[in-house]
Amino acid sequence: MSDVDLVKRCRLGDSEALAELFVRYQDRLFKLAYLVTRSHQDAQDILQETFIRVIRAIHTYDETKGTFETWLYAIAVNLARDHLRRQKRPFLPWHLLDENKHMAGRAAQPESLSLEREWQQTIWEAVNSLEEKQRITVILRYYLDLSCAEIAKVLSCPEGTIHSRLYYARLILEQKLGEESVQLAWFMAQASFPKARGKLSGG
Amino acid sequence: MDCTWVRKQLSRYLALELDAGQRLAVARHLQSCAACRAEEEKVLRLERGLRRTLYALAEREALRPEERTAILSRLKMEIGRWGCASRSFRPAWLWLGAAAAFVFLLFSLVSPLMNAPGGVPVTQATPVARIATHLEARRSTLPTVTLSTTPVQPTAWPAMDLTLSRARETVLPKGTTETGERN
Numbered sequence: 001m002s003d004v005d006l007v008k009r010c011r012l013g014d015s016e017a018l019a020e021l022f023v024r025y026q027d028r029l030f031k032l033a034y035l036v037t038r039s040h041q042d043a044q045d046i047l048q049e050t051f052i053r054v055i056r057a058i059h060t061y062d063e064t065k066g067t068f069e070t071w072l073y074a075i076a077v078n079l080a081r082d083h084l085r086r087q088k089r090p091f092l093p094w095h096l097l098d099e100n101k102h103m104a105g106r107a108a109q110p111e112s113l114s115l116e117r118e119w120q121q122t123i124w125e126a127v128n129s130l131e132e133k134q135r136i137t138v139i140l141r142y143y144l145d146l147s148c149a150e151i152a153k154v155l156s157c158p159e160g161t162i163h164s165r166l167y168y169a170r171l172i173l174e175q176k177l178g179e180e181s182v183q184l185a186w187f188m189a190q191a192s193f194p195k196a197r198g199k200l201s202g203g
Numbered sequence: 204m205d206c207t208w209v210r211k212q213l214s215r216y217l218a219l220e221l222d223a224g225q226r227l228a229v230a231r232h233l234q235s236c237a238a239c240r241a242e243e244e245k246v247l248r249l250e251r252g253l254r255r256t257l258y259a260l261a262e263r264e265a266l267r268p269e270e271r272t273a274i275l276s277r278l279k280m281e282i283g284r285w286g287c288a289s290r291s292f293r294p295a296w297l298w299l300g301a302a303a304a305f306v307f308l309l310f311s312l313v314s315p316l317m318n319a320p321g322g323v324p325v326t327q328a329t330p331v332a333r334i335a336t337h338l339e340a341r342r343s344t345l346p347t348v349t350l351s352t353t354p355v356q357p358t359a360w361p362a363m364d365l366t367l368s369r370a371r372e373t374v375l376p377k378g379t380t381e382t383g384e385r386n
Contacts, residue, residue: 015282022278026271031261040264047266048274055281123256142250143257147220167211173249 003068010058022051025069028144029076035139036080038128046083050076066153073144073154077136084132126176134169141166206232209239213246 001020009017029050033043053075061071127138133155140151148166152159209232215221216229233240266274310331 015279018278018282019275022275026266026274030266031264034264035257035261043264044266044270044274048277051274051278052281055278119252120256120259123252124260127253127256138253139257142253143261145254147218148215149220163211163215166214170214170246170249173253174245177249177252 004063007058007061007063007068010054018051018055021054021068025072029072032073032139032144033076033080035143036077036136037083042080042083042087046076046079049079053079067150070146070150070153073140073146074156077140077154081132081136122177123173126173129176130169130172134165134172137162137165138169206236206239209233209236210242213239213243214250217243217247217250 003021003024006017006021010021026047030043030047033046033050034040037043037046050072054072061068127135130138137151137155140146140154141148146154148159148162151162155162209229212221212225212229216226219226221229233243314331314335
């Protein structure tokens with residue numbers, strides 16, 4: 001069943017339809033919120049608050065203006081930005097995000113995976129050095145695989161703004177990762193990147 | 204073709220987001236410009252690295268089953284409170300207004316039936332119908348007023364002494380002049 005059908009059922013008071021939407025989007029919303037806020041607890045709160053807002057405002061959603069998915073992401077991103085403003089959370093380095101899991105996994109890793117982790121850490125730190133708007137745009141683009149048009153709808157700004165934000169973010173990242181780009185290239189040639197996640201057909 | 208313009212489009216070119224004309228222009232430029240081809244490689248590597256990193260980091264965190272259960276039960280409570288639908292989000296005044304309009308319509312339809320011959324006995328009818336019966340009874344006790352069609356003839360005005368002396372006697376106390384002095 002498509003998102004539009006579920007939204008229609010939701011509007012008629014069908015709580016099962018809302019539960020279905022929750023199951024469909026909970027994972028990506030939680031991870032999006034986690035990448036933006038860098039906190040498990042905040043991501044959990046944001047996920048819950050997003051769906052509470054959906055319950056209260058489902059009648060205001062206009063399917064002619066965008067998909068339900070982008071509407072949901074817009075709510076979650078706004079909540080995440082509110083969290084960041086309130087808490088002013090400092091940047092957490094990779095190894096502090098989840099130290100135990102990281103260290104436990106590290107002991108048993110072969111050299112290639114250890115190198116991969118180091119590279120991921122470097123890239124993560126570079127991403128976190130971006131200003132908030134650029135960072136969120138990068139996360140929407142490269143984690144959720146949203147197009148520029150979809151990101152523009154999520155962030156409520158013109159598509160051209162998203163193009164330039166991504167372009168300048170890329171320049172900054174290239175500058176920060178510049179010297180080690182040869183090593184990155186070697187690593188990327190070795191690594192088998194998982195196939196691009198398909199977007200949901202719903203919406 | 205301008206290299207700067209092409210480099211700005213590279214991310215969208217790789218994501219197949221350019222229209223056919225732009226895509227062709229970028230592809231032709233890349234064939235002829237080695238520097239831009241190297242830039243394309245760099246962009247490709249960087250984007251792969253970003254995707255892989257963000258994906259790996261996100262995969263390390265997941266909602267635990269007990270957290271999911273807690274959120275779902277919180278949402279069920281919220282649904283119970285709000286109804287999870289537009290029907291429940293309509294403001295209360297809208298429902299009250301609709302109910303009042305329905306009651307008014309119902310009485311306006313029922314009242315003529317009550318007063319009609321052979322209708323429902325008013326003694327067993329609604330309070331509004333009883334009030335209507337009471338008013339009808341009161342109306343029968345009032346005196347009958349008939350309107351005449353003949354024009355009313357003007358009657359003669361009573362003779363009035365409008366002279367100044369007469370007025371003065373009427374208005375001023377005895378022994379007082381018009382200026383207020385006593386004689």
